[in-house]
Amino acid sequence: MKNHTTLVEFIIVGFSNDHHVNIILLVVLSAVFLLTVVGNITVVTLSFVDHRLQSPMYFFLRNFSLLEICFSFVIMPRFLYSLLTERKSISVPGCFLQLLLFFLLGSCIFFHVGMMSFDRYMAICRPLHYGTIMNGRVCFQLVLSCWVMSFFIMFPPAFMAVLVPFCGPNVINHFYCDTAALLQLSCMDTGHIEIMILVSTSVLILGNFTVTVISYGCIITTIMCIPSTTGRKKAFSTCSAHLLVVVILYSSSIFRYVRPSQRGARDFDKFVAFFFSVVAQMLNPYIYALRNEQVKQALKDACGRVLSKCSRLS
Template sequence: MPNRTAVVEFILLGLTNDNHLSIVIFLVLLATFLLILMGNIIIVTIPLVDHRLQTPMYFFLRNFSFLETCFTIVIIPRFLYSLLTGRKAISRPTCLLQSFFFFFLGSSVFFHVAVMSFDRYVAICNRLHYITVMRNRVCLYLVLGCWLASFLLVLPTTVLFVHLPFCGPNIINHFYCDTAPLLQLSCTDTGITVAVALVTAALSLLSTLTVTIISYGCIISTVMRIPSSAGRKKAFSTCSAHLTVVMILNSSSIFRYIRPGQHGGCDSDNVVSFLYTVVTQLFNPYIYNLRNEQVKQALKDACDREYLSSVK
């Protein structure tokens, strides 16, 4: 320890060292980033101009889209900058801050998905009580609860991380500051930090996945009793799309963060991380929102109003 120098910055290797492939990744990632922003911004703003979308379901979807936008901004712009300039260094405070917001916002995503699943369960399985159960105050408390629970879960790990010493090396085989590769670079015993991080990940992932599975299980059971085959087909189409995103998001996150003996820094881990930090973020606004007939109609009406006003 006396002969070691404290690390002041880390080197993020990214996904590839091939310059030509980096250009391709940059262009694809930039297009994906713009699509994510566009989809989420539409969902956040369209209920403000259409009273038909001012319901509990769209309240949750608006908050979810805002959360997804924040989550995407934490990861993708920094990676795009690295691909464009070739600069892979990131300061230690920035790296730790990125890690904190990644897990804080990431945990919030899972809690929001669970809350939206519960909302759909009440709407489909208890239609007569939906208005009384999902009151405005209840919806607000549920959303605030998601943010608070995420913050409280991530806080202990963050405190432990801030006090970890890093004495070199400082190379991270990843495209953002993830916990596992960072822990490998610390020059002290990280057993307690690893255990706390594992418990935190298990609590946030498994608890929210349980709520989601139970909610959709009840929804599917109710849908099966719909007499109309067309109604069942439409309901199953929506549920299957939602469940596909949930399964991709949860399976990749569970594989990445709570599988036994995982260390991080492997190419396979980078691919899995890219799946849930980029791919699912692209799918979410379009599957949860823009496939919805009410949202489509609201967008059409807004475009028609804009066209008529421009003509006048």
């Protein structure tokens, strides 16, 4: 194929060409990556081993954390390696694989956020029907549908983007392989692909955003009816933390992908992408799970058991 034979590799610019800036970025982003992976692994482990965390909410959180671990490994290890070695090249197949995985896993994250907001709506606003509706079979079907819909919505336009011919410059103005930067390097008209990407991302992001906003709107209305002031404050504290992550995720994604022109990477795009691909992923396990009282108690109990076994062995 022409696009596979013309170019052998792409050069990913990243954030800076300054060596000292890259060292600082390496240290900071390594810590961010470590926090993301450790936080999500903790959530997954606790939800498996603690019998108190077997409700639908924790089933969704476990799958969400597994998804975020995979998503983080799509972008961060390669970017950290480029900062460490200052090798900014990536093979053409490697770039295409990163792009496809980014869109597949990223779209699945949006579906999971929408699904978890609906689950919280059912638990808070329809508690009498929650156990009947959100049974194990329904939860499994919801998670499976997230993956299926992600594939059918985002895989076709992403796959079309990697099939365009690249026969000129190979410098990608981003810190990972993104569609805008790739389409900018194409030597053909990509208007039909841009329309496909715009329609797919609009359906994905705005659709899940609508579900999330309606769900949290109903939740806030229900919270306002709580007679106890302490109960309202506690509920609002949890809800506001969730909304912080939702605002970061959706605002940055809408700014980046829900726009007419999908071709041409702007310098500001990679800074916006940093929020939904790195910052939001780091915050999610700590906001959604590790602030939860049941999860914190399960973590304390698990640490206590580990320390007790270590003391007996010593």
